[in-house]
Amino acid sequence: MAQYNFEGDFENINERQLEFINKVIQEQDLKVTKVVFSPVGQAGDNFVANVKRITIEGENGSLKMVVKIASAFEMLRQMTNTEIMFKNEITMYTEVLPKLVQLQQAAGIPKEDQLKYAKCYGCLNEVPNELVILEDLKELDFTMLNKFESLSNASVRSVLKNFASIHSASYALKKKEPETFDLFKNKLINIWTVIGSNQEMMASMVKFEEEILKVFDDITLASLLKNKLVNAFKMAVSFSKTTDKNSVIQQGDAWTNNIMFKVSGEDSVQSIMIDYQASKADNPVLDLLYMIFNCTDHETRSKNYYDWIDYYHSELDNYLSNFGMKVNFVYPRDQLDADLKRYGNYIFGLCLMLANVLMRDTHEASKLMEAQKNSTLDELMDSMKMEDMVDATMIRFKKRVIGLVDSFTEFGLLRI
Template identity: 60%
Template structure:
């Protein structure tokens, strides 16, 4: 196979990765003249992979793709569970999502109501050269929103509708083809419960707890957190080991603002698409709901809409299941959702507190963390996570986020 003319930002790509990109590009039948690699996004937009845009120029047309590339540094791969993450996404894009859409087609679901995901042009699942090439949704006028700002009620409901569709297809598949569901479930790995299994977990949690506490003034707020971080994450591990019941689904697993793209016409939201499935695994639906709501919105927006959002999700779950002659009250009744809110509340609270120390950083501060990880020194990395390394704007954002989380979880009785 002839090698195409690669230009631009190809530093760090291995020969195997370039060979794979060459193969994928050749399958597009564009009579390619050149392929240009460009960096995409800023440091901190995606901690789990390096993201680039490929612009393909051909005699029979042009095409753009987004390429997610796994880090090669062993210390980063170990600390972020890179191999597990990319395997999950490989399985989701190549097997699970296509199967879900085929179920909808067979049930006669109209095209505009089917689960929408970025087209996968190719996925290389060979450590340490993992990469995945996806449709560039920017070309279809989808955009990423500001991670520092709360998502609107409209945007949250759009994501909840996506979750309801995704979860309903898990239930439909388990009902119609239980053996296939079991195969998918066994190939995927819940990533968040892996954190407490790390040898340096206790040290990491101690530093994160101190960083969070340093941003708080109210002693009541501090008492809700102090000495409890490790227990919150151990609870997550305990919940993940529960016997799989009929309520479990294949979750998206990492539904924060940068992992969803939105398309607007003027001020009107037309559609949202989830673009990251590295955190997918077998879990209860409530995890996706809590994780997204508390990582993507502020306390004021949650206070006005929280219970309406839960009811909206359940209504959409029932509507999507009705395409298969099924009912939400059988697979995931509202009273079970209420029970799961309480059971998962504390562990998601701890996870959101930890992420608040990461997601509110600007690109420069995020770069400091990545460089510390690359150096391999745990002490240097923990120092980078401390609040002392934050600029004043990040401190204000982080404090507001953390206080809002405490107030919301307290208001809704989730602690």
């Protein structure tokens, strides 16, 4: 490691990864004089990758990058399906996203309305040394919002516009180059289906759900929640066995920490999605439901949910028109409404699982991530017992789950 002019926090990056990072840095032609590594975010911001910021100083200028590094711990790699997740993200950054933007450019969509994503400086798709080096969006004044707070109406609408952009370009790709669409579809692996097909993981999900049910004394509520998490993964497997003619390439994991925002005023928000590890080809409403119910609270949803769905469909129509397509023929509103109900229980189950993980504070997330390194699945489940939650986390968790029940019920998305 001594041959690299590196400083800071890079001790847990192996020699092969450092070699690749150094190669990418040298390609920037900055005549580098100093490279400093520093951690990005806090524990719980990213459960699959180790994320570092790289500050580069040189005679020809300076540059900042963000590098996402795969875990070296074998048990953690198995539990988080690290190999699949990084392959998905590398496929998106090197093939899918550039292709979709190329289609938008050819269609004459103005640059400001084209799909935005962080510039990718390089990817190492080499097990177990995977990494992705990206543009540091903080340099463009984008920031990560508080995962414990609901996204605002303006922030949600910004993300919905991103969905309309990527989904519409997917429909255009499917129409103009169906072989390319199918190639991408086959390369992107649905991580939820992988979990649902793994007996050991499913046995752990049963225990996970049991832990969640212990929290709720209300018999009616506990009965409503029972089997929802486990059944969600069974649904993922079932859905994968059918062909959805409305499928699009989707981001797949749009919760607050996987989106960067630039807020210029109360109603002026830009957003860029930054994590594509769970990307897949699937029904468009999955992106919508996943984001809305993992990023907002019940009060905000009650005021805006139907307007959000209207806005997405309208934006999808606007984007499709650039490709000479009409939403009423591509993805009519009655089909969207039917799909929202079809996938309601599925997304509810995923949200229930994620509430246990995403609502933990930095200290708890640190303990959880440390436990993941060398634990068996059973030991990991023990580390996630609800009784060990601190009071503030338990309050957040209960509020999140009750809010999910109230919203899914109010919008007619939950089938008992």
